[in-house]
Structures are given as structure tokens and as C-alpha cells.
Amino acid sequence: MNLFNLFNRRKNREANTLILQNNNESYWKIVRQQFKKNKIAVYSLRVVFIFIFIALFADFIANEKPLVAKYNGNIYFPVMKEYAVDLGFSDWHDEFRNVSWRGLKYDWVIWPPVPYLPRNIDVSNTWVGPFHDQNVESARWKHWLGTDDLGHDVLAGMIHGTRIALLVGLVSMGIAAIIGIFFGAVAGYYGDEKLKMNIISILLYVIGFILAVFYAFGTRSYALADAIGTSFGSFMWEFLLSILLFVAIIYVFKLIASLAKKLPFKVKEISIPIDILISRLIEIVVSIPQLFLIISIAAVVAKPSIFIVMVIIGLTTWTGIARFTRAELLRIRNLEFIEAANALGYKEWRIIVKHALPNALSPVLIAIAFGIASAILIESTLSFIGVGVPAETITWGSMLSKARAVSSAWWLAIIPGFAIFITVTIYNLIGEGLTDAMNPKLKK
Amino acid sequence: MLKYIFKRILIFIPTLIVISLLTFVISINAPGDPVETMLNQNVGGEGRSGEKLASEKTYNEKRKELGFDLPLFYFSFTNKTYPDTLYKIPKKAHRETLQRLSYEYGAWENVSTYYQALRALEFKVFEIMPSDENSSKLRNIKDNLNSLYLTHNENEIKQTIETVEFDIFKDSNIKKTVETDFFELKNSFEHLIYNKEIINRYIPTIHIYGFNNQYHNWISNFIVGEFGISYQDKRPVSSKIFDALKWSMILSILSIIIAYIVAVPLGVKSAVDKGKTSEKIITTGLFLLYSLPNFWIATMLIQYLGDGDGLGWFPTHGLGELPESAPYWDRFFETAYHFILPLFCLTYASFAFISRQMRGGMLNVLEMDYIRTARAKGLKKQVVIWKHAFRNSLIPIITLFANIFPAAISGSFIIEVIFSIPGMGQLTLQAIFQRDYPIVFTVLMFSSILTLVGILIADIMYAFVDPRISFSNKKS
Numbered sequence: 001m002n003l004f005n006l007f008n009r010r011k012n013r014e015a016n017t018l019i020l021q022n023n024n025e026s027y028w029k030i031v032r033q034q035f036k037k038n039k040i041a042v043y044s045l046r047v048v049f050i051f052i053f054i055a056l057f058a059d060f061i062a063n064e065k066p067l068v069a070k071y072n073g074n075i076y077f078p079v080m081k082e083y084a085v086d087l088g089f090s091d092w093h094d095e096f097r098n099v100s101w102r103g104l105k106y107d108w109v110i111w112p113p114v115p116y117l118p119r120n121i122d123v124s125n126t127w128v129g130p131f132h133d134q135n136v137e138s139a140r141w142k143h144w145l146g147t148d149d150l151g152h153d154v155l156a157g158m159i160h161g162t163r164i165a166l167l168v169g170l171v172s173m174g175i176a177a178i179i180g181i182f183f184g185a186v187a188g189y190y191g192d193e194k195l196k197m198n199i200i201s202i203l204l205y206v207i208g209f210i211l212a213v214f215y216a217f218g219t220r221s222y223a224l225a226d227a228i229g230t231s232f233g234s235f236m237w238e239f240l241l242s243i244l245l246f247v248a249i250i251y252v253f254k255l256i257a258s259l260a261k262k263l264p265f266k267v268k269e270i271s272i273p274i275d276i277l278i279s280r281l282i283e284i285v286v287s288i289p290q291l292f293l294i295i296s297i298a299a300v301v302a303k304p305s306i307f308i309v310m311v312i313i314g315l316t317t318w319t320g321i322a323r324f325t326r327a328e329l330l331r332i333r334n335l336e337f338i339e340a341a342n343a344l345g346y347k348e349w350r351i352i353v354k355h356a357l358p359n360a361l362s363p364v365l366i367a368i369a370f371g372i373a374s375a376i377l378i379e380s381t382l383s384f385i386g387v388g389v390p391a392e393t394i395t396w397g398s399m400l401s402k403a404r405a406v407s408s409a410w411w412l413a414i415i416p417g418f419a420i421f422i423t424v425t426i427y428n429l430i431g432e433g434l435t436d437a438m439n440p441k442l443k444k
Numbered sequence: 445m446l447k448y449i450f451k452r453i454l455i456f457i458p459t460l461i462v463i464s465l466l467t468f469v470i471s472i473n474a475p476g477d478p479v480e481t482m483l484n485q486n487v488g489g490e491g492r493s494g495e496k497l498a499s500e501k502t503y504n505e506k507r508k509e510l511g512f513d514l515p516l517f518y519f520s521f522t523n524k525t526y527p528d529t530l531y532k533i534p535k536k537a538h539r540e541t542l543q544r545l546s547y548e549y550g551a552w553e554n555v556s557t558y559y560q561a562l563r564a565l566e567f568k569v570f571e572i573m574p575s576d577e578n579s580s581k582l583r584n585i586k587d588n589l590n591s592l593y594l595t596h597n598e599n600e601i602k603q604t605i606e607t608v609e610f611d612i613f614k615d616s617n618i619k620k621t622v623e624t625d626f627f628e629l630k631n632s633f634e635h636l637i638y639n640k641e642i643i644n645r646y647i648p649t650i651h652i653y654g655f656n657n658q659y660h661n662w663i664s665n666f667i668v669g670e671f672g673i674s675y676q677d678k679r680p681v682s683s684k685i686f687d688a689l690k691w692s693m694i695l696s697i698l699s700i701i702i703a704y705i706v707a708v709p710l711g712v713k714s715a716v717d718k719g720k721t722s723e724k725i726i727t728t729g730l731f732l733l734y735s736l737p738n739f740w741i742a743t744m745l746i747q748y749l750g751d752g753d754g755l756g757w758f759p760t761h762g763l764g765e766l767p768e769s770a771p772y773w774d775r776f777f778e779t780a781y782h783f784i785l786p787l788f789c790l791t792y793a794s795f796a797f798i799s800r801q802m803r804g805g806m807l808n809v810l811e812m813d814y815i816r817t818a819r820a821k822g823l824k825k826q827v828v829i830w831k832h833a834f835r836n837s838l839i840p841i842i843t844l845f846a847n848i849f850p851a852a853i854s855g856s857f858i859i860e861v862i863f864s865i866p867g868m869g870q871l872t873l874q875a876i877f878q879r880d881y882p883i884v885f886t887v888l889m890f891s892s893i894l895t896l897v898g899i900l901i902a903d904i905m906y907a908f909v910d911p912r913i914s915f916s917n918k919k920s
Contacts, residue, residue, distance in 0.1 A: 210521075211648070219523050219645050222547060284459045287895040288466070289854045289888065292872060296884050299876045300474045377737055381858055384739050385873065400743060404862070407747045417740035425735040432731075 031362060034437035041433020044426035051423070055163040059083075062114035062156040070107035071095075079112065114153065115141060118160045118394040122151030129411050146411040148402045152394065154411060158419060161396045165423055168310050168379040169372035175314025177321055177368055181357070184325025187278035188360075189333050189352050195274050198267040201257040208253025216246035232307050278326070282319045290316050294378065298388025306379075306395075309388045313375050320367045328360035362438045369431035373424045380420045396420050449904065456896050463892045464666070467885045468659050472516060476879045477536040479507045481675045496570050504534055511661050515653035518660065524644035527552040528651045533559075537594055544596040550641035558636050561629040562592055568622045578615050585611050585618075598637060605630055666889065672882035674875075681882050684871065685890075691763070692867035695856050699787055700848055703795040708841070711802025715810060715837075716829055727803070733796035742789045742862045749785070758785050762864045786863045790856050798844060805837035812836075842905050849898035853891040 036042060060067065065078035076093075078101070084090040102115070116122075122143070124135040129146045136142050145154035197205075217224070220242055227235040260267070294312050301308050332338060333356065341351045383389040383397030391398075396416040403413035483506055507513050515531045525546045533539045538559075546555045566589050574582050588608045595601060612618050612626055665672065671681035710726065717723040750760035764778035809815065810833055818828045847855075857869035864870065868887065875883035 214521070214523070214648050215646070218648075222544065280455070280459065283896075283899075284462050287459065287892045287899070288463060289850060289891040289895065291857055292854055292884075292888055292891065295873070296470055296876055296888065299879075300470055373735070380737065381739060385858065385861055387873075387876070400740060403743055403747065407750065410747065413740075413743050413747055417737065417743065420737050420740060421735060424737065425732065428731070428735050 031434075031437050035433055038433040038436055041430055041436075044429040044433070047422070047426050048430070051162055051166055054159060055166045058160050058163050061112055062116060062118075062153075062159040063112045064115065064117045064120050065101050066106070066109045066111050069104075069109040071104060073107070111140070114144075114156050114159065116143075116153035116156040118152055118157040119392065120151075120153065120156070122147060122153070124151070126151045127406060127409055129409070145415055146409070148399065148409070148412055149405065154399065154415060157394045157399050158396070158415060161394060161399065161416070161419070164306060164393070164395045165376050165379070165420075168306070168313070169375050169427070171307070171310040172313035172317065172375040172379075173368050173371045175311060176318035176371060177364065179315070180318035180321025180367075181325050181364060183278050183281070183318070184322035184364075185329055185352050185357055185360070187275045187322070188326035188329025189348075189356060190272075190274045191330070191333075192273040192275045193271045194333075195272045196269045197272060198261070198269050200260045200263075200267050202270075202272070204253050204257045204260065205250075208250050208256075211253075212246045212249035215249060216242040220245075228305075228308075229303060232305065275326075278322070282322055285316060285319050288316070291378065291381070294382065295385075295387050298382065301388070304388050304390045306389055306393055309379060309382060310375075312388075313378055317371055317375065320371060321364055324363040324367050325357075325360055328363055329356055332356050332359055362434070366431055366434045366438070369427055369434055373427035373431070376420065376423055376427070445904075445907075449900070452900055452903070456900075459896065460889075460893065464663055464889060465659075467888045468662065471881045471885055472658075474879060474881055478675055478879075478881065479503060479510060479512060479536075481879060482506060482510070482678075496567075500534070507534060511658060514661065515657045516659060517657055518653060518655065520651045520653070522649060522651075523547075524647040524649045525550050525552065525641075526649070527555070535593075541594055541596050545636070547645065548596060548598075549636050549639075550644040551636070551639060554632070554636040554639060558629070558632040561625070561632045562589065565589065565622060565625040565629050568625045569618075572618060572621055578618060581611050581615055581618065601633065605633065666886075671886040674883055675880045676875075676878055681886050684883060685868070685886060688866060688868045688871040689853070691865055692853060692856055692860065692869065695783070695786060695790060695860070695865065695867060696848075696851050698783075699790040699794065699856070700851070702787070703791050703798055707795045707798035708802055711799035712806055712829065712834060712837075714799070715803045715806035718807065727800075730796045730799055733792050734800060736793070738789045738793050739858050739862060741792070742785070742859060745785050745789065746862070760785065760863060763866070782863075782865075786856070786859050786865060789859050789862075794851075798841065801840050801844060802837065805840040806833060809833045809837040839906065839909055842902060842909055845898070845902050845905060847898060849894040849901075850891050853887065853894060 054061065059079055059082070063079050065082065067077070067079050069076050069078065072095070076096075078096070081090065081092070085092060125143060125147050126149055127147065128134050128143060130144060132146070134142055143153050143155065145158065147153055220238070224235070224238050224242065227238040293316060294309070297312050298304060298309060329352075338351060338356060341355050346355075379389075380395065380397030380400070383393075383395040384401045386398070386401060389395060389398065396419050399412060399416040400420070403409050406412075480503075483503065504513075513531065513534075520526065520528070527543060527546050530539055530543060533542060542555055542559055545558070546552045549555065566586075569582065569585055569589065572578070572582060585608055588604050588611075592601060592604055595604070609626065609630070612622060662672075669682070671685070673680055674684055710730075714723045714726045714730075745758075746760045749755050749757045751758065759782050763782045764775070770778075815828060815833055818832050819825070823832075853868050854872075856865075856867060857872070859865075860867040860869035861873055872884060872887050875881070875887075
């Protein structure tokens with residue numbers, strides 16, 4: 001018996017690798033080759049890498065603190081130190097608390113390329129352009145791209161704004177991808193007839209879902225609301241706890257439902273029209289005017305935060321990804337290798353995640369590339385009209401909006417606007433490149 | 445066909461219900477007290493008990509008139525600490541505090557006793573005639589009592605009660621009148637904190653409220669076309685929206701017409717000329733146009749062509765200020781002049797998008813065998829393009845029609861805000877900023893309905909253009 005099992009498992013593994021090889025690697029290789037043929041898309045991808053570099057090292061490129069400094073005989077790394085302080089590992093030395101870093105007398109010092117933070121105020125240089133005479137000590141302190149009404153350095157704002165722009169794309173599309181792929185996969189794979197359950201299980205799941213929502217989010221609503229007020233990290237922690245609780249409760253009910261299967265009498269099985277349900281859900285989300293909804297939610301939230309905006313964008317834009325995934329899975333589920341996997345008796349989740357989804361991801365990638373472009377556009381629109389994004393957060397959109405007040409400040413109109421334009425364009429170009437790579441027929 | 449349309453409309457109903465629930469949930473969680481916004485005043489504060497009573501009476505009357513004194517929904521599914529009679533408490537801020545207190549200590553009856561004691565004490569305090577020596581103390585007490593309505597923090601409440609105690613016992617006159625009520629309050633609070641029933645948080649309960657609730661009234665009014673009145677200027681929402689919709693419609697429809705007129709031939713031409721240098725330039729240009737954020741272009745146009753510091757070619761604000769008495773054509777040209785820049789900003793993006801779609805559709809069709817056949821049998825190129833290929837490549841364009849209806853409401857949103865055109869965008873944004881929720885939610889509901897209608901019309905047109913699509917066995 002044991003030996004037989006062993007043999008069987010080995011056979012399964014072999015079949016499995018066969019399935020994977022046949023359907024994934026060669027396909028992705030072709031996609032990569034095709035994508036590389038599209039020069040513009042490849043260059044766009046490189047620009048994205050540059051943006052990622054700027055976003056990651058924004059603190060080292062533009063900062064009010066020195067990179068390295070010798071002060072009173074000791075060598076300090078204030079920019080590095082700030083990370084440790086922010087994470088709670090360390091604390092500032094007493095002589096550095098509440099000081100103006102520029103005013104200290106260093107033995108020697110290396111400043112970042114741009115010696116300003118976006119929030120630094122320079123009262124002697126307000127509304128100065130790049131070519132104006134600036135009231136600065138030397139070229140080292142020049143505002144290379146000018147300043148705004150409060151003397152905020154535009155270049156520093158641009159550099160740190162890159163971080164926000166990329167983060168918006170990443171977080172919102174991450175959320176959208178998780179929701180969209182999940183719903184799309186379930187709807188596409190099961191369709192309207194494939195998911196069969198007996199009535200008792202359905203009932204148990206419904207009760208379990210209601211109770212899970214009740215205990216994970218209902219009773220914890222104040223804990224979650226308080227956490228939003230304190231910090232994003234604590235909110236994520238509380239939210240994670242809620243999610244874990246939710247999953248745990250559902251799992252308990254799953255166990256109960258599996259017990260119900262063993263009942264002596266036969267219970268009627270019905271198929272759940274999961275595809276219709278999810279398609280309706282998509283229709284509902286699509287028919288809500290996105291910008292209006294985002295603005296009204298953002299206005300309702302007591303304490304505006306850029307992360308809330310990202311979450312709302314993610315929660316309203318998953319439908320495109322879900323549609324693509326659904327359509328692909330509708331096609332894939334009838335292919336031979338899925339039948340083979342079914343015949344081998346794999347669990348359905350394993351078939352979906354390991355066999356069906358990897359083959360459906362290509363159109364999802366396209367949707368994500370275009371989605372990032374539109375998420376960045378939505379975020380900059382929101383900061384441009386000043387909704388949802390807190391006033392002290394400096395983004396490309398909020399910098400651009402300052403150009404409306406003083407029309408002679410051309411640098412505030414051109415520079416952030418151009419950055420938004422370039423970012424949106426390169427993501428669109430990558431999306432185009434992916435589309436071409438995956439449909440080589442259209443290319444010719 | 446009719447059956448299909450009927451089925452689709454039937455499917456709209458659950459969709460619309462969900463959307464209405466969503467908008468309702470947002471509206472009840474919106475910050476600010478709508479009744480106070482409407483009355484433009486803060487109830488409470490200084491004054492004698494008579495005045496306080498009178499102002500609370502107007503508050504309650506207004507609340508009743510607006511229908512806020514009803515339960516929120518047909519039923520509630522909450523934990524056992526949630527007070528089922530909470531909706532009877534007039535002020536929104538008080539309700540929030542009481543709900544939180546009830547959650548913290550688990551016993552609504554005790555919270556209710558505490559609240560009643562607090563109210564009783566406050567009325568007693570307001571009954572005292574302020575005199576020279578006690579007026580500052582009285583004001584202190586009133587402020588502290590008022591802050592008790594707004595906090596759920598145990599230590600804060602304790603401290604405030606101690607301060608009130610200190611103030612009361614300093615003045616014998618005040619002490620005499622309010623002593624019993626004060627101890628009532630103190631005892632009720634102590635009773636509250638020493639009789640915690642935390643277990644209640646984890647017991648789910650359902651309360652049934654029946655049909656006389658806020659959601660039911662709101663949605664039934666919406667169905668018969670009564671959208672309520674604006675909190676700000678007390679005008680009916682429908683008339684405000686109608687005024688704004690006029691400008692948005694003109695702007696959007698003009699822009700769509702222009703976009704299609706320019707985009708369709710351009711798309712066809714760039715598909716036919718595929719491979720030529722001119723085509724490559726056009727395609728690249730269209731792609732760049734499509735990615736240009738229109739609020740950026742609008743800002744730049746205002747800066748360089750506007751009448752501020754720019755060249756002064758175009759007005760950038762509003763729709764002109766000619767009086768109603770001016771000749772019709774003068775007003776027409778004035779408005780048209782104001783429309784040029786916004787219209788341009790609104791049009792170029794959709795124009796780029798449509799021509800890219802048109803080009804894609806046309807390219808697909810041009811590869812078909814029947815086009816080659818048509819050319820092979822000697823038909824002229826122009827005839828083949830416009831008579832054979834063009835018609836069949838219209839299908840992707842038609843789906844774009846679905847966007848026209850919602851675009852009429854929200855498409856010109858940001859452009860209207862930038863150019864200060866009194867359309868839907870500006871109306872909605874102002875309403876959001878001023879927390880004028882009847883307007884926000886009417887707009888949200890309307891544009892959702894229009895989107896659904898747009899999708900339906902696109903589906904139907906799809907079937908007319910392409911007879912291969914049948915409704916009977918169409919999935920989803």
C-alpha cells in the first residue's frame with residue numbers, strides 16, 4: 001500500500017513537471033523575446049528602473065541632513081541614522097535634537113546632491129525660478145528648479161514625489177491585482193455550473209461569512225478606526241489581525257461543513273452560479289463613477305492620507321483585471337492539461353493556482369501596466385484639486401496646482417506636469433509593448 | 445430582443461440597490477451634522493435654560509423635518525452593545541460618543557442613565573442666573589459639561605467630573621441648586637465603569653425597525669423624483685443639478701461630436717497608410733496626446749494663452765458676464781469664446797483615444813480575406829476602404845458610445861473646476877467640500893444609472909451592427 005502510494009506520488013510529480021514545462025516556460029520565453037523586440041517598451045522599462053532607483057534613494061539624493069559629517073571630532077551618518085530613529089532602533093544625540101542642520105559648524109561635511117527636503121521652508125526665496133537671482137550663499141544651496149510660495153525646493157519635491165507616484169501605482173495595483181485575480185479566477189474557472197455544494201454546506205458558509213465579518217470587522221471597528229488615526233503601520237497591523245480572524249472563522253466553518261458531508265442521509269447538491277454573481281459585482285463597480293466616488297470617500301475620511309487614496313483607487317479599479325482573468329480562465333479550463341490535472345485528482349485550488357493562473361497572467365500584466373498609468377493620473381488629479389491628499393504631503397499634482405495661483409511661475413507648471421506626463425506615458429508604452437508581445441499576430 | 449432588454453433592465457435593479465446602499469453608507473458616515481449645517485448655528489453654549497430649550501426645540505424640529513429622527517435602516521445587525529434606540533438621541537456628536545461608551549462598557553442602560561443624568565445636570569446649571577461673581581465659574585462648568593458629551597475616554601471623563609465638582613463646590617449658591625443632580629451624574633458614571641459587560645461586544649443581535657426608516661424614505665423619494673433640498677442654499681437639488689447639467693451637457697456633447705468627426709477619418713487614414721512616415725508621426729503624436737494629463741494642459745494654456753500674465757488671447761474664467769438683457773447673439777459668442785479652451789482640453793484626449801481604437805479596428809479588418817478579394821476584383825481602393833472595411837471596423841467604436849452618457853455628467857469634471865465653469869463638476873466638488881450630501885448622492889446615483897443605460901445601449905447597438913451576436917445564448 002505504502003509502496004503504491006509512493007509510486008503514485010512520483011508519477012504525479014512527473015506529470016506535474018510535464019504540465020508546467022509545456023505550458024509556462026516556453027510561453028514566457030516567447031513573451032520575453034517578443035517584448036525585447038519592442039525597443040521603445042524596453043527603454044520605457046529602463047526609465048521605470050531609474051524612477052525606482054530615485055524613489056528608493058530619495059532620502060540620499062535630496063535631504064536636509066548631511067550624508068556624512070564630522071562634528072566635534074566624531075563622524076556621523078545622519079541620513080542613515082534617520083532610518084534607525086524612524087524604526088525605533090536608536091535615538092538622536094542630544095546635540096542634534098531640534099537643530100537646523102545647515103547651521104551647525106562641522107569639521108567637514110558631505111551634503112546630499114540636493115540639500116533640501118520638500119517640506120523645508122526658505123522664506124528668503126519664495127516664487128523664485130531656476131533662472132532668477134536667488135538669495136543663497138553659494139551655488140551649493142541654489143534651488144535648481146525654483147521654489148513655490150513658501151520657498152519649498154521644487155527639485156526636492158520632484159525627487160520625493162517620485163516615491164509617492166510609484167507607491168500609488170504599486171499599492172493600488174497590488175490591491176487591485178489581488179482582488180481582481182481572485183474574483184476573475186473563481187468566476188472563470190468555476191463558471192455557473194462547476195461549483196457544486198450541498199445545501200447544508202452553503203448554509204454553513206453563509207453563516208460563517210456573516211459571523212466572520214461580524215467578529216473580524218464589526219466588533220473590531222473601533223480598534224481599526226483608532227488605528228487609522230495613529231499611523232498607517234498600526235492600521236496595517238490591526239487590519240492583518242482582522243483578516244487572520246476572518247480566515248480562521250471561515251476555516252472553522254469549513255471544517256464543520258466537511259463533517260456535514262459525512263452525514264448518513266443524502267443532501268441535495270446544487271451548483272452555485274458564481275460567474276453570474278461576480279459578473280454582477282463587476283457591473284456594479286464599473287457603473288459607479290470612479291472619480292466622484294473616490295472624491296466623496298476621500299472627503300468623508302476624517303484624517304486624509306495618501307494611503308487611503310491608494311486603497312480606494314485599488315478597490316475601484318480591480319474590475320479590469322478581473323475581467324481579463326475571467327476571460328482567460330474560461331478559455332483555459334477546457335484545455336487538455338487542466339483535464340489531465342483534474343484526472344490526477346488534484347485539489348481544485350491547486351489546479352487554479354498552479355496550472356490555470358500562470359497561463360492567464362499575461363493579459364493581467366497588460367491590465368496592470370495600464371492600471372498603474374491611470375492610478376498615477378487619478379492620484380495626481382486628486383492632489384491637483386486638493387482632495388484626499390493631506391496638505392503637507394508634497395506630490396507632483398499638488399506642486400502643479402500651485403502654478404494656478406501665480407501664472408508667472410512657469411517652472412511649477414512645466415516640471416511636475418512633465419513628470420506626470422512621462423510617467424503615465426512610459427507605463428502606457430510598457431502596456432502597449434506587452435500587448436504586442438503577447439499577440440504577435442497583430443504585430444507582423 | 446425585447447425579452448433580452450427586459451431581462452437586462454431587471455438585472456439593473458439589484459445593481460441599483462447596491463449602489464444606493466453604498467451611497468447611503470457614505471452619507472451616514474460623512475463628518476459634520478447636517479441639521480447644524482442647515483441651521484447654520486451651534487445649539488447650546490451660552491444663554492439661559494429657556495433659550496437653550498428653544499434652540500434645542502428648533503434643532504429637533506428641523507431634524508424631524510429632514511427625517512433624521514428615524515432609524516437608519518430596515519434592521520440592524522450589530523453586537524449587543526449597540527444601542528437599539530440610539531436614533532432617538534438628537535445630536536450626531538452625542539450619538540457617536542454614546543455608541544462608543546456603550547461599546548467600551550457593554551451596557552447601554554447604564555450609558556443611558558449617565559446621559560440622562562448629564563442632561564439633567566446641564567439643565568439645572570443653565571437655570572442659574574449668572575451674576576458677577578459666579579459667571580466665569582458657570583461658564584467653566586458649562587464648557588466642561590459640554591465636553592463630557594464628546595468624550596469616551598475614562599480618564600478624561602473622570603478628570604472633567606472632578607473639575608466640575610471643584611467649580612460647583614466653590615460657590616455655595618451653585619452648590620445648593622445642582623448638588624443632587626451632580627451626585628446623580630457622578631454615581632451613574634461610577635456605576636457605568638464598575639459594571640462592565642464586555643461579553644456583550646461578542647454577542648450578535650438583530651433589531652428590526654420596519655419600513656419607517658431613513659433609507660426607505662430617501663430611496664422612495666428618489667424614485668418619485670424628489671431629491672431633497674441643498675443644505676447650503678436650501679434650493680431643491682433637482683433645480684441646482686438641472687442648471688449645472690445644462691453646461692456640462694453642452695460641453696461634453698460638443699467635445700464628443702468634435703472628437704468623433706476628427707478622430708474617425710484620422711484613424712482610418714493611419715490604418716490605411718500603415719508603414720508610411722506620415723502615419724508613424726501621426727500614431728506617435730496620438731499616443732503622446734492620449735497620455736497628456738488634461739489638467740496639466742489646462743494649467744499651461746491658462747498660463748500662456750490666458751488673460752492673466754499670458755498672451756491674453758482667451759478668457760480663462762467662467763462663461764462671461766454679459767447681462768441677460770444683452771442681445772442673444774452677443775451672449776452666444778461671449779459664451780462660445782469662453783468655451784474654446786475648455787473644449788480643447790476636453791476634446792484632445794478622447795479624440796486621441798478614439799482614433800487609436802479606430803485604427804486598431806481598421807487594421808484588423810484590412811487583414812481580412814474579403815478585403816483582398818474586393819481589391820482583387822478590381823474595386824477602387826477608396827471604395828474598398830469606405831464601403832467594405834469602414835463599416836466593419838466601426839464595432840469597437842460603438843462600444844465607446846457607452847461612455848457618452850456618464851461622460852456628460854462626470855467627464856468634464858476636472859476641466860470645469862479649472863476653468864470655473866458652473867457645471868456638474870464644480871457643483872459636485874463644492875457640494876463635497878461643503879458637505880452638502882443630498883447633491884453629492886443625487887449626482888452619484890444619476891451617473892451610475894446613466895452608466896448602466898450606456899452599457900445597455902452599447903450592447904444593443906452591438907447586436908444591430910454585428911448580426912452574429914445573438915442575445916439568446918449570450919453569456920454574462
